[in-house]
Amino acid sequence: MKKKTKVFITIIFIIVFFLGVKFWNYKVYGIIWNDNMVVDAVTFKNIKSENSSNQEKINKSQFGVIRYNISNSFNGYNLYSNKLMDMDGNIVHSWQNLSMVLILDNNDIVGITNVTIGRYGWDSNLIWRKDLFSHHELIETSEGNIMTISRETHEYKGMNVTFDTIYELSADGKLLSNWSTFENLNYIKKFHMPSKLDLPKFIFDSSIYNKIHNKSGRFFYDYYHINSVQSLPDTEIGKKDKRFQKGNWLVSLSFFDLIVILDKDTKEIVWSWGHGKLDFVHMPRMLDNGNILIFDNGELRGYSRVIELDPIKKKILWKYESNPPESFFSRIAGSAQKLPNGNTLIGESMEGHAFEVTKNGNIVWEWLNPEINAQVKRERFYRITRLPKEKIDALLAKNQSSYSSNSTIFLKPQADESYICSNCNVILISFDALRADHLGIYGYGKNTSPNIDKFAKTSYVFRDSLSQCGSTSCSLPSLFTSKFPAKDNILKDGIILKPGEITIAEILKKHNYSTKAVVAHEYAESKYGLDRGFDFFDETYQAPEKGNETILRVFNAINNTKKPFFLWVHLRQPHSPYDPEKEIFEEFYENPYNNPTLYASNLKIKEKGFENKLEYLLDYYSKKEPIEKYVIFGKKLNLTKTIIDQYKASYDGNIKEADNAFGFLLRYLEFLDLSDSTIIIITSDHGESLGEHNVFDHNNGHYGTLHTPLIFHLPNNEHQIIEEPVMNIDIFPAIIDTLGIRYNDNIRGKNLFGILEDDRIQLAEVNGTIVKLGKYKLEMLPNGTAFKLFNVFDDPSEQNNLINKSPETIELIEKRLSELYHDDIGGLSAKSDETLDQLKALGYAS
Numbered sequence: 142m143k144k145k146t147k148v149f150i151t152i153i154f155i156i157v158f159f160l161g162v163k164f165w166n167y168k169v170y171g172i173i174w175n176d177n178m179v180v181d182a183v184t185f186k187n188i189k190s191e192n193s194s195n196q197e198k199i200n201k202s203q204f205g206v207i208r209y210n211i212s213n214s215f216n217g218y219n220l221y222s223n224k225l226m227d228m229d230g231n232i233v234h235s236w237q238n239l240s241m242v243l244i245l246d247n248n249d250i251v252g253i254t255n256v257t258i259g260r261y262g263w264d265s266n267l268i269w270r271k272d273l274f275s276h277h278e279l280i281e282t283s284e285g286n287i288m289t290i291s292r293e294t295h296e297y298k299g300m301n302v303t304f305d306t307i308y309e310l311s312a313d314g315k316l317l318s319n320w321s322t323f324e325n326l327n328y329i330k331k332f333h334m335p336s337k338l339d340l341p342k343f344i345f346d347s348s349i350y351n352k353i354h355n356k357s358g359r360f361f362y363d364y365y366h367i368n369s370v371q372s373l374p375d376t377e378i379g380k381k382d383k384r385f386q387k388g389n390w391l392v393s394l395s396f397f398d399l400i401v402i403l404d405k406d407t408k409e410i411v412w413s414w415g416h417g418k419l420d421f422v423h424m425p426r427m428l429d430n431g432n433i434l435i436f437d438n439g440e441l442r443g444y445s446r447v448i449e450l451d452p453i454k455k456k457i458l459w460k461y462e463s464n465p466p467e468s469f470f471s472r473i474a475g476s477a478q479k480l481p482n483g484n485t486l487i488g489e490s491m492e493g494h495a496f497e498v499t500k501n502g503n504i505v506w507e508w509l510n511p512e513i514n515a516q517v518k519r520e521r522f523y524r525i526t527r528l529p530k531e532k533i534d535a536l537l538a539k540n541q542s543s544y545s546s547n548s549t550i551f552l553k554p555q556a557d558e559s560y561i562c563s564n565c566n567v568i569l570i571s572f573d574a575l576r577a578d579h580l581g582i583y584g585y586g587k588n589t590s591p592n593i594d595k596f597a598k599t600s601y602v603f604r605d606s607l608s609q610c611g612s613t614s615c616s617l618p619s620l621f622t623s624k625f626p627a628k629d630n631i632l633k634d635g636i637i638l639k640p641g642e643i644t645i646a647e648i649l650k651k652h653n654y655s656t657k658a659v660v661a662h663e664y665a666e667s668k669y670g671l672d673r674g675f676d677f678f679d680e681t682y683q684a685p686e687k688g689n690e691t692i693l694r695v696f697n698a699i700n701n702t703k704k705p706f707f708l709w710v711h712l713r714q715p716h717s718p719y720d721p722e723k724e725i726f727e728e729f730y731e732n733p734y735n736n737p738t739l740y741a742s743n744l745k746i747k748e749k750g751f752e753n754k755l756e757y758l759l760d761y762y763s764k765k766e767p768i769e770k771y772v773i774f775g776k777k778l779n780l781t782k783t784i785i786d787q788y789k790a791s792y793d794g795n796i797k798e799a800d801n802a803f804g805f806l807l808r809y810l811e812f813l814d815l816s817d818s819t820i821i822i823i824t825s826d827h828g829e830s831l832g833e834h835n836v837f838d839h840n841n842g843h844y845g846t847l848h849t850p851l852i853f854h855l856p857n858n859e860h861q862i863i864e865e866p867v868m869n870i871d872i873f874p875a876i877i878d879t880l881g882i883r884y885n886d887n888i889r890g891k892n893l894f895g896i897l898e899d900d901r902i903q904l905a906e907v908n909g910t911i912v913k914l915g916k917y918k919l920e921m922l923p924n925g926t927a928f929k930l931f932n933v934f935d936d937p938s939e940q941n942n943l944i945n946k947s948p949e950t951i952e953l954i955e956k957r958l959s960e961l962y963h964d965d966i967g968g969l970s971a972k973s974d975e976t977l978d979q980l981k982a983l984g985y986a987s
Contacts, residue, residue, distance in 0.1 A: 204509050204510075204511040204519075205229075205230035205508065205509065205511050206228065206229055206230035206506070206507070206508045207507050207508070207509060208496075208504060208505070208506060208507035209228060209229065209505075209506050209507075210505035210506065213484075213499065213503075213505040214228070214484070214497055214505045214506045215480040215481060215482045215484055215486075215497070215527060216228060216530050217527045217528050217529050217530045217533070218233070218527070218528045218530065218533040219486075219495070219508070219525055219526070219527055219528070220242065220244065220525070220526045220527075220528055221488070221495070221522045221523075221524065221525040221526070222240065222241060222242075222522045222523065223235050223236045223237070223239045223240065223241065223242050223252070225528075225533070226508075228506065230508055230511075233533075233537060234537070236250065236252055236261070236265055237265075237584050237604075238254060238578065238583070238584030238585075239252030239253065239254060239584075240252075240253060240254055240935075241253050241279055241523060242279075243279035243280065243281060243287075244528065244536075245260075245281050245285075245287075246281065246285065247285075248263060248536055249261065249262055249263070249268065250262075250263065251279055251281075251287055252279075253275040253276070253279060253289065254275075254586075256272065256273075256274055256275075257270055257271065257272055257273060257275070257586055258270070258271050258273045258275040258279075258287075258289055258310075259271065259586045260287075260312075260313075260314060261586075263536060263539075263540045264540060265584070267581070267586050267587075267588065268314075269313060269314035270314075270586035270587060271310070271314055272786065273289070273291050273308065274291045274292045274293065275289045275290065275291055276290060276291070276292050277290050277367075277368040277369065277523070278290045278368065278369055278370055280370065280371055280372070282309070282372040282388075283372070283374060283375065283387070283388075285312045286309050286310060286311055286312065286317060286372075287309070287310045287311075287312070288307065288308065288309050288310075288370050288371075288372060289307075289308050289310070290305050290306070290307055290308070290367050290368070290369075290370060291305065291306045291307075291308055292304075292305060293305070293306055293321075293323070294767070295323045296767065297323075297338065297362075297364070298338065298339075300338070300362055301362070301767075302338060302362040302363070302364055303362060303363040303364065303366075304321065304322045304323035304326075304364050304365065305321075305322050305365055305366070305367040306319050306320065306321040306322070306323075307319060307320045307321075307367065307370050307390065307392065309372075320390070320403065320408050322364065322365045322367065323364075325408070326364075328410075329365075329394075329410070332399070332401065332410055332413050333394065333397040333399050333416070334397065334416070336364060336396075336397075338362060338364060363396065364396070365394045365395075365396055365397065366394075366395050366396045367392060367393060367394060367395070368393050368395045368423055368424075369391075369392070369393035369395075369423060369424045369425055369426075370390055370391065370392050370393075371390070371391040371425070371426055371427060372388055372389075372390060372405075373385060373386065373387055373388060373389045373390070373391055373402070373427050374387065374427060374429060375387040376427065376429060376430070376431040377430075377431060378431035378452070378453060379431065382453065383404075383411075384402060384404075384411040384412045385402065385412070385427070385431065385452060386405070388405040389402050389403060389404055389405045389411070390402065390403040390405065390408075391425055391426070391427055391433070393422050393423065393424070393425050395421055395422050395423065396421075397415075397416075398415045398416060398417075398418070398419040398420060398421065398422060399413055399414075399415040399416060399419070399422075400413065400414060400415050400419070400422060400425045400433070400435070401413040412452065414450070414452070414455050419435070419437050420437060420438060420439045420440055420441050420442045421437075421438035421439070421440035421441075421472075421473065422435060422436065422437055422438065423435075423436040423438060423473075423474060423475045423476065423524075424436050424475065424476045424477060424524060426477075426478070426479075427452075428449075428479050431452070432449050432450060432451055432452070432458060433449070433450045433452050434447070434448075434449050434450075434477050434478075434479050434485070435447065435448050435449075435450060435477070436471075436475040436476055436477045436487075436488075438471060438472060438473060438474075438475055439470065439472075440472055440473070443466075443467055443470065444462070444463070444466035444467045444468075444469060444470045445469050445470050445471050445475060445489065446460050446461060446462045446466075446469070447460065447461040447477040447485060447487055448460040448461075449479075459500070461485065461487065461498055461502050462502075469489060470489070470491075470492075471488075471489045471490045471491040471492060472491055473490075473491060474488075474490035474491055474521065474522075474523050474524070475487075475488055475489065475490045475491075475524075476488035476490065476523070476524030476525055476526070478525075478526055478527060480497070480527055481529075483499070483500055484497050484498060484499050484500070484505065485497070485498050486525060486526070486527045488522065488523075488524050488525040490521055490522055490523055490524065491521050492519060492521075493509060493510030493512070493518070493519030493520050493521055493522065494507075494508070494509055494510070494519070495507070495508045495525045496508070497527075510522065560855055560858065560878075560879055560894040561878075561879060561880075561881050562820055562855055562856060562879055562880065562881075563880060563881040564704075564705050564818075564880075565705060565818055565819060565820050565856065565879075565880065566704060566705050566706050566707070566708070566815060566818055566819040566820065567649070567654075567705075567706075567707045567708070567819070567820045567821075567822070567876055567880070568707075568708045568709075568710065568806075568810075568819060568820070568821045568822070569707075569708070569709045569710070569822045569824070569872070569876070570709075570710045570711075570712070570803065570806075570821070570822065570823050570824070571617070571620070571709070571710070571711045571712070571824050571825060571826055572712050572714070572715065572799055572823070572824075572825045572850075573613060573661075573662050573665075573711065573712060573713050573714070573715070573716035573825070573826055574715055574716040574717070574825070574826070574827060574828065574829045574839055575715055575796065575799070575825035575828065575829075575849070575850060576825070576828030576829050576831075576845045576846070576848060576849070577604075577606070577825075577828065577848045577849055577850040578845065578848065578937070579792070579793060579796055580593055580594065580796070580850055581593075581594040582594045582597040582598075582602055582850075582852070583604065583850065587729055587793055588728070588797075589729075589793050589796040589797050589800065590796060590797070590800045591800065591804075592800045592801065592803050592804035592807065593800050593803060593823065593850075593852070596803070596807065596821075596823070596852065596854065597852050597860075598860050599854060599860055600821075600852050600853060600854035600855075600860060601852070601853040601854075601855070601858075601860075601861050601862075601863060601893070602851075602852050602860075602861070602862045602863065603851040603852070603853070603863050603867050603893065604862060604863065604864050605848075605864055605865070605866045605867065605903075606824070606848070606849050606850070606851035606866075606867045606868065606869065606871075607847050607848065607849065607866070607867075607868050607869070607903040607904075607905055607913060608825070608826065608827045608828070608846075608847050608848075608849045608868075608869050608905060609625055609626060609868060609869055609870055609904065609905050609906060610626050610826075610827065610905060610906055610907060611827050611839050611840045611841050611842065611843075611846045611847060611905070611907040612664070612826075612827060612839060612840040612907075613662060613664035613665065613826045613827070614632075614635070614636040614664040614669065615627075615632060615635070615636070615906070616826040616827050616869065617664065617665060617671060617711075617826050618631055618632060618638045618642070618669075618670070618671070619631070619869065619870060620824070620826070620869045620870065620872060620873070621638075621644040621645055621646070621671065621873070622638070622642050622643065622644055622645075622873070622888070623645075623870045623871075623872075623873035623874060623888035623889050623890040624642070624870065624887075624888065624889050625870070625889060625904060625906060626906050627906040628904075628906065628962065629889070636664065636669055637668075637669050637670050638669060638670030638671060638673065639670075640670075642670075643887070644671075644673050644674045645674070645707075645873050645876060645877070646658075646673065646674030646675050646707060646709070647673060647674030648674075648877065648882065648884055649674070649707045649876075649880075649882075650674050650675075650676070650707075652880075652882055653705075654705050654706060654707045655676055655702055655703050655704070655705070655706040655707070656674055656675045656676050656677070656706070656707045656708075657675060657676060657677040657678075657679075657698045657699075657702065657706060657707070657708045657709075658671075658672065658675045658677070658678045658679065658708070658709040658710075658711075659679045659691060659694045659695045659698050659708070659709075659710050659711070660678075660679070660680050660682070660709075660710075660711040661682045661684075661686040661690075661691045661711060661712055661713040662684075662711055662713050662716065663684070665680075665711040666680045667680060675709075677698060679694050679697075679698060681694070682694070682713075684713070685713055685716075685718055685720065686713050687713075687714060687720075687798060687802075688712045688713070688714045688798050688799040688801065688802030688803070689798070689801065689802045689805060691710065691712050691713070691802065692710075692802045692803075692805050692806050692809075695708070695710055695806060696809055699809070699813065699815075704818075710806075711826075712799050712802065714795045714796070714798055714799040714802075715792055715795035715796045715798075715799055715829070716795075716829075717774065719788065719791030719792050719794065719795050720791070720795065721791060721794025721795050721797065721798050722794075722798070723740040725794040725797050725798060726738075726739070726740050726790055726791055726794045727740070728794065728797065729789075729790035729793040729794055729797075730786060730787055730790035736761070736762075736783070737757070737758055737761050738758075738787050739754055739758070739787050739788075739791060755778060755780070755784065758783075758784050758787075759779055759780070759781065759784065762781040762783050762784055763779070763781060765781075765783075766781035766782050766783060767781065767782075768780070768781055769781070769835065770835060771785075771832070771835045771836065771837060772835065772836045772837070772838065773788075773837045773838065774837070774838050775838070785832055788831075788837065789831055789832070792829065792831060803823075816856070817856050817857065818856060819856065820853075820854065820855060820856070820876070820879060820880075821854040822851075822852070822853050822854070822872060822875075822876070823850060823851070823852040824849055824850060824851050824852075824869060824872060825849040825850055826849075826869075827839050827840075827846055827847065827849065828845050828846045828847060828848055828849055829845065829846060830843045830845050830846050831845060833845055833938050833939060834939065840907065840908075841907060841908070842905065842907045842908065842909070842911045842918075842920050842929075843939060844918060844931070844933040844937055844939060845937070845938075846907075847905050847907075847911060847913075848933075849869060851867065851869070851872070851893075853875065853893060855879065863893075863897065865897035865898065865899055865901070866897075866898075866899075866901045866902075866903050866913070866915075867891075867893060867897065867901075867903075868890065868903050868904070870888070870889050870890035871890040871891050871892070871893050872890070872893070873888060873890050874888060874890045874891060874892045874893075875890075875892050875893035875894060878892045878894065878895075879894065899915075900914070900915070902914050902954070902957045902958065902961060904958070904961065908923070909921050909922045909923045910923075910925075910958070912954050912955075912957070912958050913933070914950075914953065914954050914957060916932050916933060916934035916935065917930060917931070917932055917933070917943075917947075917950050917954065918930070918931050918933045918939075919950075919951060919954045919955075927944065927951050927954075927955065928944060929942050929944055930942065930943040930944045930946075930947060930950065930951060931943065
């Protein structure tokens, strides 16, 4: 086709296309715009109240519950994201590290993290867990099965396109059935209008078209974007009409304004509705009366509504719209739930707003999320669900005793002297390259750390601790001197501790402590200055030494040691090479089809080095899976999903072996009758990147590399979980103060058992400067230019750079950093009134 003809046809198509948009509400199906749209705050014009009786409580402060008509609301508890909230807006329980939670009929929970789905007990103890890219949906069927939706990428017409698969799992996590939009694509196409992805290629590639429809240049392809599935309940219409029988699947194909019902056995579409009626759609649910309740987003219309549909007559029987209509608008996300009293609970998700309305549309309960996001707007949530009060009251009463050891309760240590343990022995254990979120006590679903987890239940657990460097060579000197590596200039040639820098071992030696060290990593050796202050320094390891071999050397170090003693143990594992025994590797990698693994018996793998193993595996799996480029310890390698899964399983296996070694040490201390007189601290020099930004390595600024565990055990002291931000440099003053030694000269850290601040900044120095304030992590180049900002609590894999979306947060972080850098060493200066005002405005202080 000649060029002029192509241009002419393209222009004609665009004109027809826009006429279609104008007159037929036609959409560019199959695209998600990644523009992080910020909409105006909720307005409250013409809000109707059922009555103004004395039973209605109204909070005028515009956050939390601002309206509660007790007599006309359905009393219960509200579940949103990973939080459970009462009718007054108080959080009564939450499940950390899960993005969405479902409470099952038997009171267990199912939770997802986007890359996993798992079943847990009420107190988050793992029952089972699956590696599955779950998103949007969790629902329990009448048979007790669990349904979810997984997002999967397939090559389609030369592009990487996202499709969805619906999974039905048994109560014990076994796969019962699934249905893939990719595998059924040609069949489903019969029921909807064409996607942009199916237009002629020369039109799709047209520069004119893309300039119009891709102004920001940032979007990804998502063909259907299924956001909801329901196994239909037992209804009267289902008994009469097979299309609506119990167990059929109600599915939302949101990008096509279409909801469909699949036959439970054949998976054929037996009913559909929505074209020209819906405008982006969320959470259709068949009610017990056979009608379907739908959250209609109104993406193009500009306002949202909730409707109740008669599916046989395809007639709208009821709808809720605000007055004016545009004052209720959640462009994406949103939920609607019919309550037992006939009211409807509505989640205006994009606004962080939820409310309960009567059949007449009167608002009787209303809540505004008090959490603030990076755009200084109310934090969004996906959906909100009302749960019966009696059920949750019983659960809370039954599990009340577990709250003190549950990750939902955070107790701040008091600034008294109850933590003083004079003349106690001290054992400081640093695991090399151990990231916090791969331990059970920090919410990891796999059983990597049973000994550490048990130990943590009798210790202080600091959930938000940051290493000051992403590599051993600078993090350990920082930990031992309580100073920042670069800012305080403590290193010679970038890796050797400078003469004159006082270490914690030197201080304890001066106070008559016997000081010993056992290390198993090069950058922990004496040639880098870390032997300073130690009477005994054992570096007689054969690399790579496994944890149990290091602990055998520790036993020799402890024998015949005079008391009190300070012992530092640095274990190589889980640092690479990821070399767990085959049996432990198989604990973390399921291989039902006996495909090749890093531990396969095939001689082509067994007799070759690691890189050759990867080459063999790549040759095998590249025929089955897409290839992605990764950097593994500085080398660019091609990997596939299965190889990555095996690599992560090997890392988890290394943690398990290190944990086993730690368990040996604890049992040996009990044997020597030292447990009741020894302080034990667990930390890590740094974490590890496990695929974030396509990197497997450390010495970078990724959150997984800097977020380290910090568990501090005091003999005969209670277990507490602390969420206030701390740093590895705080371990030095915590040990000193806990032993009753007064030393505050020339250190940066703060006593972990003093008054901790919610709004304290955390600092790391990795190829520039990393500053964390609350949930936001700012990355700065060596010249001080800010170039990356992430919400690492909601986006731990750091996919969504907010650098151009939250100037207020960046300004505040930079000001706090300046205050820290201009402060005399030994503590932070008082914050200025202006800084405090900014902290309050952004939700960091009160």
